[in-house]
Amino acid sequence: MRKEEKRPCVIIHGGAGKLPDERARKKLPVMRRAAEAAWEELHGGKSGEFAVVAALREMEGSDFFNAGYGGYPNVDGIVLLDVGLMRGARDFVSILNARRMKYPSAVALDLLRADRSLMTVWTHQLMQEVDGAADFIKERYGWVPTHEDLLSPVVEEWLKNDGGEFSSSGETSCGTVGCVVRDLNGDLCAGTSTGGVNSKDNGRIGDTPVIGSGVFADNEIGALSTTGHGESLMLGLLSGFVLGELRRELREHIDIFRKNPDRLSAILENEFQELSRKTVNKGGGMIIVPPHGSPNFAFNSEMISIAHAELKEGSSEVELQSFIAKSDGTFLR
Numbered sequence: 095m096r097k098e099e100k101r102p103c104v105i106i107h108g109g110a111g112k113l114p115d116e117r118a119r120k121k122l123p124v125m126r127r128a129a130e131a132a133w134e135e136l137h138g139g140k141s142g143e144f145a146v147v148a149a150l151r152e153m154e155g156s157d158f159f160n161a162g163y164g165g166y167p168n169v170d171g172i173v174l175l176d177v178g179l180m181r182g183a184r185d186f187v188s189i190l191n192a193r194r195m196k197y198p199s200a201v202a203l204d205l206l207r208a209d210r211s212l213m214t215v216w217t218h219q220l221m222q223e224v225d226g227a228a229d230f231i232k233e234r235y236g237w238v239p240t241h242e243d244l245l246s247p248v249v250e251e252w253l254k255n256d257g258g259e260f261s262s263s264g265e266t267s268c269g270t271v272g273c274v275v276r277d278l279n280g281d282l283c284a285g286t287s288t289g290g291v292n293s294k295d296n297g298r299i300g301d302t303p304v305i306g307s308g309v310f311a312d313n314e315i316g317a318l319s320t321t322g323h324g325e326s327l328m329l330g331l332l333s334g335f336v337l338g339e340l341r342r343e344l345r346e347h348i349d350i351f352r353k354n355p356d357r358l359s360a361i362l363e364n365e366f367q368e369l370s371r372k373t374v375n376k377g378g379g380m381i382i383v384p385p386h387g388s389p390n391f392a393f394n395s396e397m398i399s400i401a402h403a404e405l406k407e408g409s410s411e412v413e414l415q416s417f418i419a420k421s422d423g424t425f426l427r
Contacts, residue, residue, distance in 0.1 A: 100280035101405045104132040105389035106149050108159050108399035109269035110321045110379035118397060118418045119426055120158045125401040126416040128152035132275060133403045133412065142275045142283030143181055143203055149273035150177075150199040150287050155236065157246035160269030162196045162236065164246050165289025166253070168296055173244045175289055177202050178303040182282035182313035188213040188303035193221060194244055196236025199287050213303065253292055270302055272309070272319025274383045282317035282383060284309050290324075300324025307333050313385060316340045322378010322395060330369040332380065336361060340384065352387035362392035370394045396421050 106128050108121045128149040135145035154162025165173040174193055179202040180186035187205045192198040193216060201224075205212060214220075224237055231237075238244050270288035277283070286309040288302040301308035301324035308324065311317035315337055320327055327333070339361045343350050351358045362380065369377050379393030381400070389402055401416040418426035 100276065100386060102133075102136045102276055102278050103383060103389050103402070103404035104129050104136065104145065104149065104273065104275050105381045105383060105391065105402040106132070106153075106271070106273045106400065107319060107321050107379060107381045107391065108153060108271050108401075110377075110393045110395040110398040111269075112396040115418075115426055117158075118399065121399045122416045122418070122427070124153060124156045124158060125399060126414070128273070129401040129403045129414055129416065132273060133414070136275060136277050139278060141181075141279070142277040142281055143179060143206060143285075145275045145277065146179065146273045146283050146285040147199045147203045150271060150285050151197050153271040154197050154199060154287055157248040158269070159271050160289045161271045161287040162198065162289075163244065164249055164269065165244065166249060166292035166294075167245055168290070168294045168298070170296055171245070172241045172296075173289055174297075175287065176299060176303040177285070177287040178305065178309035179203065179206060179285040180283065180305060180309050180311040180317075181206070182311045182317060183208065184312055185210050186212070186305055186309075186311075188305060188309075190215045190299050190303055191297065192216040194238050194241060195224065196238070196244065197234070199285055200234050200236070202285070213305070270321040272321060272381060274311075274317045274319050274381050274389065276317075276383050280313070280385070282311045282313050282385070284311040284317040284319050284383075286319040286321075288321075301327045304328065306337070310337060312337075314341075315344065316382055316384045318380055318382040320378060320380045321398070322393075323373070323376040326369070326373035326376040327378055330372045330377075332365060332369050335368070336365050336380070336382070339365070344385065349386050351384035355387055355390070358382070358384060358387065358390050359392070362390060366392050366394045391419075393419070393421075397426075
């Protein structure tokens with residue numbers, strides 16, 4: 095396998111759903127910075143998890159996304175965050191109901207270990223450990239002293255005007271964030287971070303931290319991150335069916351998605367059509383990176399926020415884009 099066939103790449107999503115164009119465009123500069131941050135880590139020789147978390151951190155720190163500081167509060171007015179981080183070597187960390195931290199992805203990175211699988215609820219005891227940690231750790235995690243400090247004024251204004259996810263007005267805003275990369279060694283990594291649906295039941299978990307649904311990475315198959323209505327994505331087993339199709343194709347031809355990128359597009363399109371049939375009016379989007387070939391994305395909502403960066407074929411020049419793709423085939427840039 096020639097080196098260029100495993101060339102590094104980054105793809106990011108900033109949520110799928112429906113937003114007014116003016117509000118959707120506010121995501122674009124943040125997503126571009128996130129892609130640049132991830133690319134800088136890869137270009138510096140860092141492994142994929144550092145690039146993924148660098149991208150997630152940019153979006154978790156912005157109140158234009160439903161993650162970190164922009165996370166939506168639950169029914170009790172508390173922002174509870176979920177994050178999943180997985181490497182292509184098949185080790186992962188999932189954290190459920192993290193609180194009082196802007197950057198839960200940084201915690202997941204610190205907990206990630208080789209040959210280790212960890213899915214954990216963020217307990218009171220774990221929060222106490224961070225409360226008593228050194229200042230540099232608190233800064234890296236975006237620690238805040240109270241629940242109220244994590245609730246963004248922008249989010250409060252949106253929710254007051256009934257503009258949250260799956261609101262009664264029909265204006266959905268699925269601002270979960272995700273990043274998938276292939277590093278200089280050809281290793282894959284994926285991460286997804288969210289605040290969940292607004293006014294969710296206390297303790298509710300969507301698909302974001304669920305391995306094989308909201309996030310997944312396997313160097314032999316591919317890596318992905320999803321966004322949207324978590325219950326529908328899990329009920330439709332979207333990620334599982336996509337990964338099964340990728341594995342079947344790769345067993346027949348290891349380089350299929352580099353030589354025939356349309357085949358990956360066709361798999362995604364078919365599986366999203368099936369999802370739409372099973373979960374009418376609810377769904378979302380997915381970003382994906384195969385073992386070889388370019389990243390891709392698909393969605394069945396009205397729009398999805400995307401940024402990506404990769405080397406041009408046979409070149410050392412980086413191509414970086416940030417845009418909102420809409421279901422009518424148009425783009426906001």
